[in-house]
Amino acid sequence: MASEGTAxxxxxxxxxxxxxxxxxxxxxxLLSLLGFALPWFRVSRGYAWWYGGWNLLTTNEPGxxxxxFLFLGYAILVVGGYWxxxxxxxxxxxxxxxAIATALGTLVVVALAADAxxxxxxxxxxxxxxxxxxxxxxxxxxxxxxxxxxxxxxIAAFLSPGAAELAVASPDSPEPAxx
Numbered sequence: 001m002a003s004e005g006t007a008x009x010x011x012x013x014x015x016x017x018x019x020x021x022x023x024x025x026x027x028x029x030l031l032s033l034l035g036f037a038l039p040w041f042r043v044s045r046g047y048a049w050w051y052g053g054w055n056l057l058t059t060n061e062p063g064x065x066x067x068x069f070l071f072l073g074y075a076i077l078v079v080g081g082y083w084x085x086x087x088x089x090x091x092x093x094x095x096x097x098x099a100i101a102t103a104l105g106t107l108v109v110v111a112l113a114a115d116a117x118x119x120x121x122x123x124x125x126x127x128x129x130x131x132x133x134x135x136x137x138x139x140x141x142x143x144x145x146x147x148x149x150x151x152x153x154x155i156a157a158f159l160s161p162g163a164a165e166l167a168v169a170s171p172d173s174p175e176p177a178x179x
Contacts, residue, residue: 017148017152018085018086018149018152021085021145021148021149021152022081022082022085022086022145022149024141024144024145024148025081025082025085025095025099025141025142025145025146025149026078026081026082027138027141028137028138028139028140028141028142028143028144028145029074029077029078029081029099029138029142030078030138031134031135031137031138031141031142032074032102032103032106032134032135032138032139032141032142033071033074033077033078033138034131034134034135034138035130035131035132035133035134035135035136035138036052036053036070036071036074036106036109036131036135037052037053037054037071037131038052038053038054038129038130038131038134039051039052039055039129039130039131040052040053040110040113040128040129040131040132040135041113041114041128041129041132042129050129051113052129052131053067053070053071053106053109053131056109056113057071067109069105070102070105070106070109073098073101073102073105074102076098077095077098077099077102077142080095081095081146085145085146085149088153089150089153089154089157092146092149092150092152092153093150095146095149096143096146096147096149096150099142099143099146100143103139103142103143106135106139107139110132110135
């Protein structure tokens with residue numbers, strides 16, 4: 001049973017990294033969500049309407065209903081992200097896949113909006129706003145933290161057989177008894 005005591009001491013530094021990783025993931029997800037919802041750009045300074053995730057969703061145009069799925073993806077990332085990162089490598093990998101899918105979805109929407117502006121022939125006059133500058137670093141932080149969570153769980157599982165279960169346990173839980 002001495003190996004269980006070794007597993008506790010080996011996994012303890014890894015468990016300590018989960019807190020900052022969760023904070024980084026949630027910060028990145030919220031930053032990305034805020035950047036997606038805020039205006040990204042408009043055709044020119046004289047143009048009154050901004051292109052942004054929330055603006056596109058609320059235009060009441062029937063072809064843009066699917067943008068709501070991106071906001072649903074962000075809701076799942078923000079609400080479930082903290083919990084999924086602490087469960088294990090498989091759950092953290094699922095979270096990383098959802099983070100990548102949501103980030104790519106938002107980039108597709110931005111590309112479609114930029115393509116619509118290009119059709120107007122006014123690309124050289126684009127007036128940028130805060131949304132793009134928040135969304136892109138948020139994507140990077142969110143995806144990097146999700147993959148870092150996967151790496152933490154894989155290293156913990158590699159170092160000791162019981163370390164994967166220890167990552168779920170709270171730091172206040174008692175150490176297993178050694179016989």
